[in-house]
Amino acid sequence: MKKIGMLGGIGWPSTIEYYRLLCELSQAYHRDKCFDGPVPMPEIVIESLSMNFTVNHRGSSVPGSWHAWDSYLNQALRRLQAAGAQIIVIASVTPHTRLAEISVGIEVPVVSIYQAIGDYCRAENIDKLLLLGTGPTMSSPAFGQAMQSFAVQAFSPPTDDLKAGTVDIIHRLYRNQLEGAAGDIDDLVRNCLSSENLAIDFTTTAVCLGCTELPTAFADEKNRPSFSRDGICYLNSTVLHARAVFEACVI
Amino acid sequence: MKKIGMLGGIGWPSTIEYYRLLCELSQAYHRDKCFDGPVPMPEIVIESLSMNFTVNHRGSSVPGSWHAWDSYLNQALRRLQAAGAQIIVIASVTPHTRLAEISVGIEVPVVSIYQAIGDYCRAENIDKLLLLGTGPTMSSPAFGQAMQSFAVQAFSPPTDDLKAGTVDIIHRLYRNQLEGAAGDIDDLVRNCLSSENLAIDFTTTAVCLGCTELPTAFADEKNRPSFSRDGICYLNSTVLHARAVFEACVI
Numbered sequence: 001m002k003k004i005g006m007l008g009g010i011g012w013p014s015t016i017e018y019y020r021l022l023c024e025l026s027q028a029y030h031r032d033k034c035f036d037g038p039v040p041m042p043e044i045v046i047e048s049l050s051m052n053f054t055v056n057h058r059g060s061s062v063p064g065s066w067h068a069w070d071s072y073l074n075q076a077l078r079r080l081q082a083a084g085a086q087i088i089v090i091a092s093v094t095p096h097t098r099l100a101e102i103s104v105g106i107e108v109p110v111v112s113i114y115q116a117i118g119d120y121c122r123a124e125n126i127d128k129l130l131l132l133g134t135g136p137t138m139s140s141p142a143f144g145q146a147m148q149s150f151a152v153q154a155f156s157p158p159t160d161d162l163k164a165g166t167v168d169i170i171h172r173l174y175r176n177q178l179e180g181a182a183g184d185i186d187d188l189v190r191n192c193l194s195s196e197n198l199a200i201d202f203t204t205t206a207v208c209l210g211c212t213e214l215p216t217a218f219a220d221e222k223n224r225p226s227f228s229r230d231g232i233c234y235l236n237s238t239v240l241h242a243r244a245v246f247e248a249c250v251i
Numbered sequence: 252m253k254k255i256g257m258l259g260g261i262g263w264p265s266t267i268e269y270y271r272l273l274c275e276l277s278q279a280y281h282r283d284k285c286f287d288g289p290v291p292m293p294e295i296v297i298e299s300l301s302m303n304f305t306v307n308h309r310g311s312s313v314p315g316s317w318h319a320w321d322s323y324l325n326q327a328l329r330r331l332q333a334a335g336a337q338i339i340v341i342a343s344v345t346p347h348t349r350l351a352e353i354s355v356g357i358e359v360p361v362v363s364i365y366q367a368i369g370d371y372c373r374a375e376n377i378d379k380l381l382l383l384g385t386g387p388t389m390s391s392p393a394f395g396q397a398m399q400s401f402a403v404q405a406f407s408p409p410t411d412d413l414k415a416g417t418v419d420i421i422h423r424l425y426r427n428q429l430e431g432a433a434g435d436i437d438d439l440v441r442n443c444l445s446s447e448n449l450a451i452d453f454t455t456t457a458v459c460l461g462c463t464e465l466p467t468a469f470a471d472e473k474n475r476p477s478f479s480r481d482g483i484c485y486l487n488s489t490v491l492h493a494r495a496v497f498e499a500c501v502i
Contacts, residue, residue: 009292012274016267019299023263027426037307038425041260044299047334048270052291079334083298174289175278 001026001042002249005085005108007076009048010092011174014212014238017222018091019044021242022249024223029250042249045083047076051174058136066098073102081108089245093210093237094134097142109248114143116244117208117237118150120225126206129154129235130192132166132185133210143210154208157192165191173213181217182229185209189232206233215239252277252293253500256336256359258327260299261343262425265463265489268473269342270295272493273500275474280501293500296334298327302425309387317349324353332359340496344384344461344488348391360499364488365394367495368459369401371476371486377457380405380486381443383417383436384461394461405459408443416442424464432468433480436460440483457484466490 004022008015026041049072059066073095080088088110095102096113103110121129131143131154138156147154157163165188169181189207193200206226209215215236221227225239255273259266277292300323310317324346331339339361346353347364354361372380382394382405389407398405408414416439420432440458444451457477460466466487472478476490 009295011289012270012292016271019263019270020267024427035303038262038302038422040303041263041299041301043301044260044297045330046295046297046299048292048295048297050292050294051289052286056288079296083330083334171289176275 002086003043003084004249005080005088006046007090008046010051010054011213013176013216015091017238018242022246025246045080045085047079049076070101074104077106081106087111087248092212094136097136097140111245111248113241114146116240120240121152122150126204127152128205129208131156131208131210135167137210138163158195162192170211170213173216178217185217202231202233206235208235209237212238253337254294254335255500256331256339257297258341259297261302261305262464264427264467266342268489269493273497276497296331296336298330300327321352325355328357332357338362338499343463345387348387348393362496362499364492365397367491371491372403373401377455378403379456380459382407382459382461386418388461389414409446413443421462421464424467429468436468453482453484457486459486460488463489
């Protein structure tokens with residue numbers, strides 16, 4: 001198995017989920033295989049960063065405003081590479097909006113969460129995604145453009161209030177405050193759909209939990225790539241991404 | 252806060268617990284402090300190793316037999332140091348038996364789990380410990396010698412069967428198979444005490460869960476340094492160690 005390098009800590013609850021999922025995927029992978037001793041695990045190096053720094057140093061549309069942020073993540077990726085990582089996973093959706101900038105000098109392949117989500121949508125005939133994520137994820141064109149190559153149309157919550165409501169929930173989850181979060185996400189999704197006055201067909205449309213903290217709200221569904229609640233279909237971006245990383249690890 | 256380097260993966264369930272505890276300790280530490288944005292977290296670099304390698308390469312009393320094992324752990328500690336770790340935590344009790352050998356070339360201070368356990372015993376007037384741990388932990392004199400400097404007498408399960416029973420439970424926990432483990436540990440402890448025919452006073456004697464996987468069996472007690480069940484006092488080595496690491500991190 002290849003050594004995995006993980007950029008984590010932004011936030012820490014989803015880093016735990018990535019690590020747990022990778023270890024459990026290795027256990028499942030080895031279930032019918034012969035080996036001596038404990039279940040083989042990939043070596044994993046994790047750089048857990050300070051989210052206080054990343055959130056306080058987010059840039060804007062002003063040129064150069066992302067410099068400190070880009071540099072902080074790039075240095076961490078370089079440390080993962082120096083530690084022998086053979087594939088890299090960024091355990092967070094937001095940094096994928098600036099993948100080109102933070103990957104300067106990184107020769108190790110980075111397993112993209114966009115690719116993992118897009119592949120799943122294509123396999124499951126999902127062609128429309130309501131994207132719930134952080135401010136940068138919802139405002140940047142990066143996610144939508146990436147989905148277009150999978151023939152998937154992505155749209156964010158339609159009002160500033162609904163976007164702010166999404167971010168509020170995410171900030172509670174950053175602290176692992178799970179109480180009431182699942183119901184609040186359900187309500188938010190219903191408000192998004194009624195505000196848009198959309199007739200949503202949940203056989204081909206899904207809600208993308210497009211911040212890796214969001215799936216932690218649904219503890220009972222923590223191992224499933226997608227799940228339904230009251231007719232709403234949710235995609236668990238963390239599970240989709242961790243599965244793609246493990247596949248790349250054992251190829 | 253200092254950057255923490257963690258040697259993990261042996262096994263992975265307790266690595267999750269160390270990481271979670273450190274992040275929650277940082278949240279508690281910052282509760283009444285002023286800061287902008289998300290709760291500040293220490294940067295943490297984790298090298299998660301393959302327990303298949305470490306268990307299959309354990310040595311014996313034959314000179315040189317630990318060479319591959321020592322080298323594997325030493326290289327990982329060197330990578331943590333190279334990644335900028337300012338304090339190191341080995342998230343496992345067993346490697347502490349060979350701390351001198353694996354720390355060659357490491358200038359960063361390693362926060363010892365023996366010290367964390369010994370300090371707690373002294374503060375709580377505990378002078379006797381039943382040590383449950385891996386084979387190397389129970390057979391090496393290292394733990395007992397370390398406890399002597401805290402005026403604590405440590406003893407292992409008194410028969411080979413009871414030692415093997417301890418190791419069996421640990422091997423289930425390495426896979427995160429928690430079902431029935433807590434009750435099995437309770438039974439094992441009672442068998443140890445009755446086999447010794449000891450009149451144990453649980454105000455001054457405790458059972459040291461001396462493998463960091465063992466506390467994962469007691470999910471309800473996962474944040475407590477010690478807890479009682481049916482009159483038996485248990486020490487949670489993971490919580491004691493994580494607290495000592497966080498204290499060293501913020502000094």
